[in-house]
Amino acid sequence: MHMDPHLLRTFVAVVEHRSFSAAARALGYTQSAVSQHIAALENDLGTRLVERRPVGPTAAGERLMEHAAPLLLRIDAARADVARVGRAHPTRLTLACGPVALTPSVAGDLARLRADTPGLAVDVQVLGRAAVAQAVLTGAADLGLIDGAAAPSDPLPVPDAGPMTGLAVAEQPLAVLLPAGHPLAHRGSLRLFDLADAHWIDAPDTAVSLGQLRAAANTDGFRPHLTYGGTDVYGLGVLVAAGHGLAALPLSLAAALPGTVGIRLSAPRLVHRVEVLHPRAPAAVAQELVGRLTG
Known part of the structure; x- marks a missing residue:
């Protein structure tokens, strides 16, 4: 065979x-x-x-x-x-990233790299999390940015499909996104365990996955009330604001979506983590961006 x-x-x-x-x-x-x-x-x-x-x-x-x-x-x-192996220094950099992983800090580092590298063409592709990793593995992207929930300083899981490394770019508090008029919207913080039976939006390519929330709270709750298959964070915010369900996002982003309130999670200890994925032998310009993102 x-x-x-x-x-x-x-x-x-x-x-x-x-x-x-x-x-x-x-x-x-x-x-x-x-x-x-x-x-x-x-x-x-x-x-x-x-x-x-x-x-x-x-x-x-x-x-x-x-x-x-x-x-x-x-x-x-x-x-x-x-x-x-042996590929010439490229004049194009392709960066695949999840919609939440593309932060203002990342955009700033990318702008400074372009300013320091005359003639560099940059292609930014916003994809779902699994597609980001696949793009790096298959060579469709030079680098990838993924995000998710993790205990402080814990790495995100990386697909075991080839020589690829994940390095921390940023961590920030994790928040639950609620409609502005929700009964819990006035709270200073929330415990994840207390929200297991709430209505949630399953948005695996945009918000923290419900599977991660179940694992963190050690419960079979967090069942989806609505499924959202897009990568538009604003669209997810519109659904939350309209009362279709809750979502877990980084606190800074949650605060920027109209009609919603982001309440910080107090327990368990979780952060929103962004990592850059790179192949074993990235091109020089890709390695330079990795250094800027992680420096």
């Missing part, structure tokens, strides 16, 4: 699109080629992976899907890592 990555990518596309023809269009293949790829992979593994009518994974296919994404990401990460 050699697990051809081309066949594996085709399998993932078929399962995600639930269609052989849609997978073919997405991959730029003919439908016949997609069918041949699936048949070859099934022959290689000795089991049926995809039901044809309707299209969907078999039990074995579902198990393979659990492995497929990290396997393909690891291959892309290895390819990108090798490509970085």
Whole structure:
């Protein structure tokens, strides 16, 4: 069994699109080629992976899907890592960042780097947290900025998919974002445990994830009242202000969203942490920005 990555990518596309023809269009293949790829992979593994009518994974296919994404990401990460070796000094810097990780301090460091590096073109991409890490791993971005909740000085979890390092950029108090007229809006601080049964907005790419809050409070609460799939922090603030649910954000940002109030969390001890992710051998200009962000 050699697990051809081309066949594996085709399998993932078929399962995600639930269609052989849609997978073919997405991959730029003919439908016949997609069918041949699936048949070859099934022959290689000795089991049926995809039901044809309707299209969907078999039990074995579902198990393979659990492995497929990290396997393909690891291959892309290895390819990108090798490509970085001996690469000439670039005149372009691509920075991928979560919407909350792009702070005024980061923007200032980036501006000073551009002023000190004539001719440098900068591309800033605002992505979800998982997409930021993936962009750095696969070489789509030179650096990444992620954020999340952590105990003071504890690192954020970094995907174990390749040679990548996370370094602290900033920490600040974590706050609960409430509508301005909420009964708790007058409090000086709040305990996370007391909010487990409140209505929450699940905004995994913008606010602190509800999974992190459950782990921190050691409870199965924090169930989503509404799901928000965007990366627009202002849009999240509008939803909170309208009473759709609460969210956890850094205190400085919570104070800037109209119609809301940010109340600092007093327990457990959590901070909002921003980290810069870089590959094992970043380009010189990327390394320079890392030094400015962490200095």
